[in-house]
Amino acid sequence: MFSIDDIREAVKRKSMLIIVGRCRVEYEGRAASHLGEGERLVIIKEDGSILVHRPVGYEPVNWNPPNSKLDISEEDGELVITSMRSGERLEIRLSEIKHFASFDLVDDAEFEMYASEAEMKKAVLADPSLIEDGFKPVEDERQAFGSGRIDIFGVDLSGRFVIVELKRKEANTQDINQLLSYVESLERELGSRPRAIIAAPSISRQATKIVAQAGVEFRCLTPRRCMEVLRRKKGLDAFLKER
Amino acid sequence: MFSIDDIREAVKRKSMLIIVGRCRVEYEGRAASHLGEGERLVIIKEDGSILVHRPVGYEPVNWNPPNSKLDISEEDGELVITSMRSGERLEIRLSEIKHFASFDLVDDAEFEMYASEAEMKKAVLADPSLIEDGFKPVEDERQAFGSGRIDIFGVDLSGRFVIVELKRKEANTQDINQLLSYVESLERELGSRPRAIIAAPSISRQATKIVAQAGVEFRCLTPRRCMEVLRRKKGLDAFLKER
DNA sequence: CCTTCCGTTAGGCTC
DNA sequence: GAGCCTAGCGGAAGG
CATH class of the missing domain: 3.40.1350.10 (Trna Endonuclease; Chain: A, domain 1)
Incomplete structure (x- = not known):
């Protein structure tokens, strides 16, 4: 299994984190949103970007762009991930974690786009x-x-x-x-x-x-x-x- | 470990798939793009949407929206994931798979957005x-x-x-x-x-x-x-x- | 920094 | 289906 320290360690090491679990999500910043409990995929990248994906749809339901600041804590037996950025705050409260993995990915390839x-x-x-x-x-x-x-x-x-x-x-x-x-x-x-x-x-x-x-x-x-x-x-x- | 049949099975079951591995990606459709070899996260959702995420950045580097058709095959020892959609084709060739997992997520919550x-x-x-x-x-x-x-x-x-x-x-x-x-x-x-x-x-x-x-x-x-x-x-x- | 504009924009809504 | 517009748009490029 894993502990909250494993997650903190992975964040500190600037790994890419993948967390699948049951959560609620609150956002407040340029707008505000509320997402009730459900099972989702959370991705945290090494540059501080964070994405919450529901089981369907191309777009993340909530997110924060690169260079957001992360805080990991535990409250009432829930894992609380808070991502902060000037004027914006994203809070993910995980009541159940089904899956956790972290990776140090190497990707230096050029991306070439045509027909622009x-x-x-x-x-x-x-x-x-x-x-x-x-x-x-x-x-x-x-x-x-x-x-x-x-x-x-x-x-x-x-x-x-x-x-x-x-x-x-x-x-x-x-x-x-x-x-x-x-x-x-x-x-x-x-x-x-x-x-x-x-x-x-x-x-x-x-x-x-x-x-x-x-x-x-x-x-x-x-x-x-x-x-x-x-x-x-x-x-x-x-x-x-x-x- | 897992086999190509596990992945096919997960796709057929309409699970959410998470694959982390070394791959190249080609896209041709409304535009065209080429991405050389590197380590990325591939997400396949139950609605046929597919996302390729590099280690950094908010946006997926390549994708196909919901209702795309998937094909999984093996060629030259590589796992080839092809996502097709009217006029668009996304091909991911995985030369090495570091991680594979699939989930049947339940998420019925309402998403409420304010300040629109x-x-x-x-x-x-x-x-x-x-x-x-x-x-x-x-x-x-x-x-x-x-x-x-x-x-x-x-x-x-x-x-x-x-x-x-x-x-x-x-x-x-x-x-x-x-x-x-x-x-x-x-x-x-x-x-x-x-x-x-x-x-x-x-x-x-x-x-x-x-x-x-x-x-x-x-x-x-x-x-x-x-x-x-x-x-x-x-x-x-x-x-x-x-x- | 401010301003502008592209994007495989996606997604939604209306006619 | 066609057309139009919003978006927590993101991101890049130029001044």
């Missing part, structure tokens, strides 16, 4: 014709005109300014509003209204209406297409380097 | 003076004017329309833009510009500028204050019922 919006941006900068022929991104891309950051800012064949908003999935009304706030901000700044292009794999029907009404243009652009462009470019770079 | 935006809305409907004296929410509150849903729609003392946007934490520029899109949509619909009020515990400096420029009004309203109003109202209801 950042990759779409790279692809458009590498091949601006993905937006339209003659589109030229403006070199200095750190454009923060009062209200937010523009994904890509450039000029079209006729020299007119173009704001491009990228989305890796279907564009919705919120996305169009975001783009329009950039347009208006930039219009005030430059005196003329720039073109606005939303580039996404698809667009919601509702958003289509706003797009039509506000003169925004839609370009179909998928993350997959962008990955292909980047792969081709990478291949070309390698080829040029070899020569 | 929904509660703020209830409080304002119960006591509209939280917005201002004479404010009257319009009964028919299902207001979806082309672009999104308005939190609370009403009239002020002078009979002018008022749009109220509630936020449980500091209001930012995005929130103001959202409110303004409602204002403009409604202005087109009604012919006159309604008042716009953002009710939140605080407002960011950036948002303050837009508020001033666009004629939006800010009302300080905290979730805590709303909870007190609701508690008082509940108390009153109970008192009236007792008589």
